[in-house]
Amino acid sequence: MISYTGGLVLLAAVLHATWNAMLHGNRDRFLSMTWMSIAIAVVATLAVLFMPWPADAAWPYIVASGLLHIAYNVSLVRSYRRSDLAQAYPIARGSSPLLVTLGAALFAHEAIGLLHVLGIVMISGGIIALALQGGNVSRASALAALTTGATIALYTVTDGIGVRLSNGQALTYTAWIFLFYWLMPVLFVAMRGLTALWAPLRDGPLAVGSSLAGGLVSIAAYGIVIWAMQTGAMGAVSALRETSVVFAVLIGRIFLREAVTARRWLACVIVAAGAVCLGL
Template sequence: MSAFIFVSILMAALLHASWNALIKTGDNKLAGMMVMALGHGVIGLITIATQPMPEGTVWLWLLGSATFHTAYQFFLGYAYQQGDLSRVYPIARGGAPMLVLLVNGIALGEYLSLSSYVGIGLLGVGIVLMARGVFTSGESRKMLPFAIGSAFATAGYSIVDGLGAREMDNAVAYVGWLFVIAAVTYPALMISVHGTSILRINRKTWLLGMCGAAASYTSYIIAVWAMTQAPIALVTAMRETSILFAVLLGWLVFGEKMSRGKAISALLIVAGVVITRLPY
């Protein structure tokens, strides 16, 4: 792997953590997430302008994925309303690959390597310790079910998107259509829950949400490009440094408490995710 690819992957990880930090910065995290969904929709419209239409059962995969993405944004927005970036992000980000591995191994009958079992164990310990810290640090406990819900939703769309993109055989078009659909479903959910008051969005929230959409999309593009230039397992493992970036951003930018327990938990989660990505 060249130094340029290495730095590019780290930049993608930083951008992923940064868009989460941008949403956390806003006065209204739920509205910020909605603006980001709309930004994704704009990017999706531009993308599908030159791509083929989905056909047949691909629409079912897209609708299923949009449902999971909507749930993901819903839970994550509420989690950031209640909890720290350095607490929410590792649980949400680290829980998803553990759940995907368990589903693939148990429900789908896929072979799990020794490294997968070791990684799942480290992930489980790290997440339990991170969650336990909520009860011992005086932080709001309300964020925990939302962070866990976000992890479940992420695992859900990861599995559905993998199968759906394979069936469509065009990842670019699939993601573009997904962005467009999710740009409708998430705002619709927010309006149904909060009424039209959620549409009264100030300039700061619009700016942060749109910047978040740009950072999220750019991170995704870099990651996909890197997977064409270097081993996929290595790229995906390196991307998980985003957890460390999020913890550092929470500590340095938001002044969140950085206890030894939180730092150890984050390192265990990163180690667990990286190990699960190893090909043996």
């Protein structure tokens, strides 16, 4: 039976797949990610005004995580430029539980049991199947997605340790991390100019609205994960969240009209099953 915490993490998985689909569904993903980040940063700015100051011990992790999240955003956009959602998302999200479990063992002294080893093997096998099936995923696409997976693992382990040093202030910790999302519009304007950022408000308000909504969904999705990592094993929480690969493929098939072969479905199920093994 899935616990209350496990149920919330599964909800986070659905939310995470949803906002990734929103991002992938927009033609200009860099622009979309920037508007998502603006929504996240605005909410975070308002939130910190009414929250206590973070614990001193948590600050190095807040700064590191905030910067890692920006690196993740850029890497995710790059990955989605090279692959469709049903390819890039499973590889990126499927590789992260393996890396998180290893990172948690090294830096937080979390044990790796036999069931975890089985989960790692299943996830790795599923990723290989996704990357090699019929030559549909190029080496560059697989590398971009795996790089995204590495950034996911880095910020997850960082946050898993940081939130445990926050004296139970998971919401405060999360809000301060999300303040760093103001760096995304700064990066966008530096690369494309201010006009490119504001023009879509006139030319494509629906796309901007979708991006803003995606940002709000993203806050809820990752906020749940940080809250769960206060007491739950990082590898287990990350793994359960990564069952979102199945939701992402389903969303890609139904709403984005992406072709999903039987072999890809099987590979995604294997990745998800391995993630569940890591979460047990």
